[in-house]
Every structure is written in structure tokens, then in C-alpha cells.
Amino acid sequence: TTDDLETQFQQIVEADQRIEPRDWMPDGYRKTLIRQIAQHAHSEIIGMQPEGNWLTRAPSLRRKAILMAKVQDEAGHGLYLYSATETLGVDRAELTENLIEGRQKYSSIFNYPTLSYADVGVIGWLVDGAAICNQVPLCRSSYGPYGRAMIRVCKEESFHQRQGFELLMTMMSGTDAQREMVQESVNRWWWPALMMFGPPDDRSPNSAQSMAWRIKRHTNDELRQRFVDMSVPQAEILGVTFPDPGLRWNAERGAYDFGEPDWDEFMQVVKGNGATSVERIANRRAAHENGAWVRAAATAFAARTASEEGT
Numbered sequence: 001t002t003d004d005l006e007t008q009f010q011q012i013v014e015a016d017q018r019i020e021p022r023d024w025m026p027d028g029y030r031k032t033l034i035r036q037i038a039q040h041a042h043s044e045i046i047g048m049q050p051e052g053n054w055l056t057r058a059p060s061l062r063r064k065a066i067l068m069a070k071v072q073d074e075a076g077h078g079l080y081l082y083s084a085t086e087t088l089g090v091d092r093a094e095l096t097e098n099l100i101e102g103r104q105k106y107s108s109i110f111n112y113p114t115l116s117y118a119d120v121g122v123i124g125w126l127v128d129g130a131a132i133c134n135q136v137p138l139c140r141s142s143y144g145p146y147g148r149a150m151i152r153v154c155k156e157e158s159f160h161q162r163q164g165f166e167l168l169m170t171m172m173s174g175t176d177a178q179r180e181m182v183q184e185s186v187n188r189w190w191w192p193a194l195m196m197f198g199p200p201d202d203r204s205p206n207s208a209q210s211m212a213w214r215i216k217r218h219t220n221d222e223l224r225q226r227f228v229d230m231s232v233p234q235a236e237i238l239g240v241t242f243p244d245p246g247l248r249w250n251a252e253r254g255a256y257d258f259g260e261p262d263w264d265e266f267m268q269v270v271k272g273n274g275a276t277s278v279e280r281i282a283n284r285r286a287a288h289e290n291g292a293w294v295r296a297a298a299t300a301f302a303a304r305t306a307s308e309e310g311t
């Protein structure tokens with residue numbers, strides 16, 4: 001009976017074993033995974049744009065090669081995650097349609113503009129740093145294909161984080177103007193980076209169930225705290241400050257206290273009213289439409305090859 005299947009499913013999850021595509025799973029579990037993994041895949045693909053914006057203006061050949069590799073990695077993560085989503089019975093064409101029609105979300109962080117080359121460094125350091133903080137525990141997610149995808153994604157994200165930090169270290173040992181450029185960029189990205197972890201726990205409708213299913217391993221606030229605690233010493237090494245007067249060490253808690261992100265801004269961005277929301281989706285739609293002939297050619301080629309093999 002369904003009750004037996006449900007009990008068996010929950011036992012597998014609680015024993016920290018993996019649920020695989022052909023295993024029985026509750027509808028809600030499947031739906032939640034499709035929602036989260038698709039949203040994650042969309043974020044990787046949309047996330048190519050803010051940094052891609054600087055590819056033609058990289059300050060040196062070396063920086064350009066690094067940035068190009070990084071942006072291509074994000075494409076790879078997106079494709080990898082779309083494949084993981086497909087194991088749940090949806091297809092990529094449908095997911096892309098959902099994204100460009102605004103029916104599925106992607107991370108709030110990619111709705112902010114990249115105004116200087118320092119943003120490339122700060123995105124690597126803080127945005128990819130926050131992504132790692134959120135994604136390392138997802139390597140142990142109960143759904144096999146998602147957890148395994150995360151292992152590879154996290155390795156590449158840590159390269160991204162380090163290239164960002166190295167870029168900023170270089171700028172910080174340059175001129176006063178370069179140091180100011182880095183600080184100005186940190187000021188713009190700090191709060192949006194904290195918002196990446198999602199709404200506070202008491203306003204996170206999905207957390208409790210996702211934790212019970214061991215899709216998520218920590219709450220949004222736990223991971224946000226972990227990110228603040230790891231970032232403060234790094235900021236000290238770099239010689240930058242975070243734009244939060246409430247940020248201070250709390251010896252009793254053994255953690256940093258910090259201020260409240262602007263959750264109204266977060267809600268607006270998630271609703272599609274971010275500074276670059278319209279532009280991001282318009283670019284994605286154009287890329288999809290301009291690529292239609294490539295998909296048609298690949299499909300025709302596959303069909304021809306299959307029929308040749310059949311004869």
C-alpha cells in the first residue's frame with residue numbers, strides 16, 4: 001500500500017541512504033525537487049550574464065581566459081542540473097519555457113547589475129562563496145542525482161571563489177582607486193549575497209518539509225550565519241569592510257551578530273522587479289530563440305542517424 005511505500009521511503013531517507021530515480025517517492029518530494037533543482041539550474045544559466053557582461057572588457061588576456069572558463073563552468077552546472085531534473089520526469093525544453101515565461105524562479109542575486117571589474121572578483125568571492133556554503137550540504141541531499149551533481153559543482157565553485165579572492169587581493173595591492181573600486185563593489189553585493197540563502201526561517205514555507213526529507217540539511221538562517229562567520233576574517237585579510245554597523249563578534253554565541261537584510265527588497269527582486277530582471281529574461285529568451293535552428297538541426301541529425309542505423 002501507499003502507506004507501506006511511504007514508510008519505506010522515510011526509512012531510507014532517515015538512514016541517510018539515497019533515493020534514486022526509479023524508487024517510489026511521494027508526489028510532494030518529486031515536486032519539491034523539481035522546483036528546487038530547476039530553480040538552481042536556471043540560476044546557473046542566468047548567472048552567466050552578469051559576469052559575461054565583462055568578458056569583452058577584461059583588463060588582461062589572463063583575466064579574460066579565467067573569466068571565460070568560469071562562465072563556461074556555470075553553463076556546465078546548468079546543463080548538469082537540468083539533467084538531474086530530467087530524472088524526475090520533466091524535460092529541459094519545458095523547464096526553459098517555464099523560466100522565460102516567468103513561471104519558475106532563479107536566484108535573486110542575478111538581478112543586480114555588474115558595474116565594474118571589481119564585481120567579477122566580488123561575485124567570485126562572496127556570491128560563489130555563499131553558493132558553496134549553501135551547496136556543500138546539498139552533496140548529502142537525499143536525492144542521488146542531485147547530491148552527486150553537487151559534488152562536482154562544488155569543486156568548480158571553490159575554484160571560482162578562489163579566483164575571485166585572488167583578483168581582489170591583486171586589486172587591493174594596487175592603487176587607491178582600485179581599493180576604492182573593490183570597497184564600492186563589496187558595499188553593493190554584501191546584502192544581496194546574504195539574501196541568497198532565502199527568507200528567514202520563520203518565513204520559509206518549504207524548509208521544514210525539505211529538512212524532514214533531507215533534501216535540505218540546514219535552515220536558511222543557519223547557512224547565512226555560517227557564511228557571515230567565514231566571510232568576516234576573509235574581509236579582514238583583504239582589507240575591506242562590510243556595510244553593516246550591526247556586525248560584531250558575539251563571544252557568548254561564538255558567532256558574529258549581524259543586521260537584518262532588507263526583506264522587502266528581496267521580495268521585490270524575487271517577484272521579478274530587480275534592477276536587471278527584465279533584461280536577464282529578455283537575453284535568455286533571445287538566446288533560446290536564436291538557438292532554435294541548432295536544436296532543429298541536432299534533432300534532424302539524430303533522427304537521420306537513428307534511421308540509418310535502423311536500415
Ligand code: ACO
Pocket residue numbers: 035036039040041043044047105106107108109127128131134195196197198199203204205206207210216220270
Ligand atoms: N532567490 C529567489 N528565490 C528564492 C530565494 C532566492 N535567493 N530564496 C528563496 N527563494 C524562494 C523559494 O524558491 C521559494 O519560492 P517557491 O516556493 O515559489 O519556489 C520561496 O522563496 C520561499 O523560500 P523557502 O521556503 O526558504 O524555499 P527553499 O526551501 O527552496 O529554500 C533555497 C531556498 C535555500 C535557495 C533552496 O532552494 C536551495 O538551497 N536551492 C539550491 C541552491 C540554489 O538554487 N542556488 C542558486 C544560486 S547559487 C548559484 O547559482 C551560483
